[in-house]
Amino acid sequence: MPGSYRRADDLPLVIPVFPLDGALLLPGGQLPLNIFEPRYLNMFDDAMSGERIIGMVQTRPGGDVERPNLAPVGCAGRVTSFAETSDGRYLVTLTGVCRFRVGDELPARGPYRQVRADFTAFEADLREGAPDSATAGDPSSLLDALRRYLDHRGLAIDWSSAEAAPSDALINSLAMALPFEPVEKQALLEAPTLAERRDTLVALLEIDAAAGDDEDPTMIQ
Structure with a gap:
C-alpha cells in the first residue's frame, strides 16, 4: 500500500520513469493510465513483478523524440489497480506516493528509462493522514x-x-x-x-x- 512507506529510505533508489506531458500525479492522488506502447507494457510487467513503483515525469525542451530531457521533479506512484484488455492494453491506476528529484539516468539496459530517485526533499509527502x-x-x-x-x-x-x-x-x-x-x-x-x-x-x-x-x-x- 502507498501508506506503507514511512521514510524516504523505504522507497527504491532506482525507479522506472514514464515521461508523459500534461499528466500530473500528486501524492495521494489517483491517475488512470491506458498503456499500449510495447516499451511501457514491458515496464509495467517488470513493475508488477517488483515493487509496483513507477515515476511519472514530464519532459522539458531538448533531447530527442525517443529520449526527451526529463523535468527535474516527478512523482512516484504505486500500481493499485491493474487490468489487461482483450487487445493487449493495460488499464492501470497509479496512486501517488511521494515526489522525487530526478537524478542520474541509468545506461539503457531495456526499452524503458530508469533514473536514480532522490525522495529526501519531499519526505513530508509520506506523512500519515491528510494534511491539516x-x-x-x-x-x-x-x-x-x-x-x-x-x-x-x-x-x-x-x-x-x-x-x-x-x-x-x-x-x-x-x-x-x-x-x-x-x-x-x-x-x-x-x-x-x-x-x-x-x-x-x-x-x-x-x-x-x-x-x-x-x-x-x-x-x-
Whole structure:
C-alpha cells in the first residue's frame, strides 16, 4: 500500500520513469493510465513483478523524440489497480506516493528509462493522514477563482461536492484534473507546500479566466 512507506529510505533508489506531458500525479492522488506502447507494457510487467513503483515525469525542451530531457521533479506512484484488455492494453491506476528529484539516468539496459530517485526533499509527502486543512488556508479564494474559471470555459462541476471537500483533496484533484499546460502542471507539482500549490492554482485559474475566449466549451464529468 502507498501508506506503507514511512521514510524516504523505504522507497527504491532506482525507479522506472514514464515521461508523459500534461499528466500530473500528486501524492495521494489517483491517475488512470491506458498503456499500449510495447516499451511501457514491458515496464509495467517488470513493475508488477517488483515493487509496483513507477515515476511519472514530464519532459522539458531538448533531447530527442525517443529520449526527451526529463523535468527535474516527478512523482512516484504505486500500481493499485491493474487490468489487461482483450487487445493487449493495460488499464492501470497509479496512486501517488511521494515526489522525487530526478537524478542520474541509468545506461539503457531495456526499452524503458530508469533514473536514480532522490525522495529526501519531499519526505513530508509520506506523512500519515491528510494534511491539516488549515495549512491550505481559506478555501473561499480558491472557490471564487474556480467559479470564474469554469464560467469562462463553460464548464460545470458538482458544487456541493467541491464546497464540502477537504481543502487538500480539492486543491490536488483540481491540479490533476484541469487542462493546464505542461509547464503549469510542473509548477503545481513543484510547489513546496500545499498552501503554495493553492496559491499557484488560484493564480492559474485567474489568469485563464482573464484571457480571451478562444476555446470551445467543455464539460467536466
